[in-house]
Amino acid sequence: MKTLLLRSSNINSMFQQLSENLGGRLSIDYQEHQLDLENMVGQGIIRGLTFDTGISYLEFNMTFSEDCQLIVQNSRLWPICFAYCSDGSLMHSFGVDGEKRKLDYFQTGILASKEKKEQIFWFKKDVNLKFSLISVNMVGSMPSHKSELHNELWSTFFDQEENGTFIYIGSQNLKISDKISQLDAIAQKGIVRSLLIEGLVNMILALEIQQHSDDLAHLEKCTGSLTRKEMDRVKELSVFIENYPEKELSIKYLSDKSSLSPCKLQEGFKLMHNRTVADHIRDVRVQKAEELIKNTDLNISEVVYSIGFTSRSYFSKIFKQKYNCSPKEYKDRQFTLVATA
Missing domain, CATH: 2.60.120.10 (Jelly Rolls)
Incomplete structure (x- = not known):
């Protein structure tokens, strides 16, 4: 030894x-x-x-x-x-x-x-x-x-x-x-x-x-019904969502991909991210959108569709909830910062 x-x-x-x-x-x-x-x-x-x-x-x-x-x-x-x-x-x-x-x-x-x-x-x-x-x-x-x-x-x-x-x-x-x-x-x-x-x-x-x-x-309460292999699948799904936010990531699709039931999917995402699957997908997409607005020349509509959203107005609403400004205002600020640098 x-x-x-x-x-x-x-x-x-x-x-x-x-x-x-x-x-x-x-x-x-x-x-x-x-x-x-x-x-x-x-x-x-x-x-x-x-x-x-x-x-x-x-x-x-x-x-x-x-x-x-x-x-x-x-x-x-x-x-x-x-x-x-x-x-x-x-x-x-x-x-x-x-x-x-x-x-x-x-x-x-x-x-x-x-x-x-x-x-x-x-x-x-x-x-x-x-x-x-x-x-x-x-x-x-x-x-x-x-x-x-x-x-x-x-x-x-x-x-x-x-x-x-x-x-x-x-x-x-x-x-x-x-x-x-x-x-x-x-x-x-x-x-x-x-x-x-x-x-x-x-x-x-x-x-x-x-x-x-x-x-x-919670001494009397177990930590959940997920096995180790099932928790591994939740981790793998989390990485997959981060890498492919533009895909159609329905519960059925993710459930089939991971061989986890919808209930176990939700349980795993609550354990790992403290939110539902849908909330996590939405948050990942908004973060990816912020990176694209800041670091690329894509216009707002192009950003919206490149990360899996279909409604620009819905995207603008949840972007503003997270960053306290609209996507256009955020992009204009980036342009102003670059121009004055």
């Missing part, structure tokens, strides 16, 4: 240790570290960065060639870790001899120890793993940021635990997977990329905390 030992929460030291243990090519872009691997240890990418607020983000998108344990030692910061598994599965324990708990596909986990126990993540070989870890440092954070968030996390996940550890493995959450997909899609570089990542990481953190609250409020 391959052992990865991380003795520091400092992002530079952490990735130096990962590079020394795994090999690969390490690159840094405006404090974001990325380790690309394609060797005997495994294939994939590990990336991460730390923000001024004391929040760190670490993501493994890997297939290891042998079983691997990641040991995270931290004697100073008492971090609360928010874990999420987008693909594959893994095990977690506090200490080598601690109880192992499984974090499965689309599941959330919240992990903390007042006793500063080492955290161990167990990865299986030949498993396509996509795993993200958000750590909030509870000691040593900048004073200006050690306020409401830290106080709330401390009272929720530390004060009530007499034995010093807090482990919560939550129900499945597709909305977090969607936000992580948005992280992966960021194409910008430098400070813009860093700010976009920080914004999405904060949204993921909020969803993780909300998931915990929702699960406590």
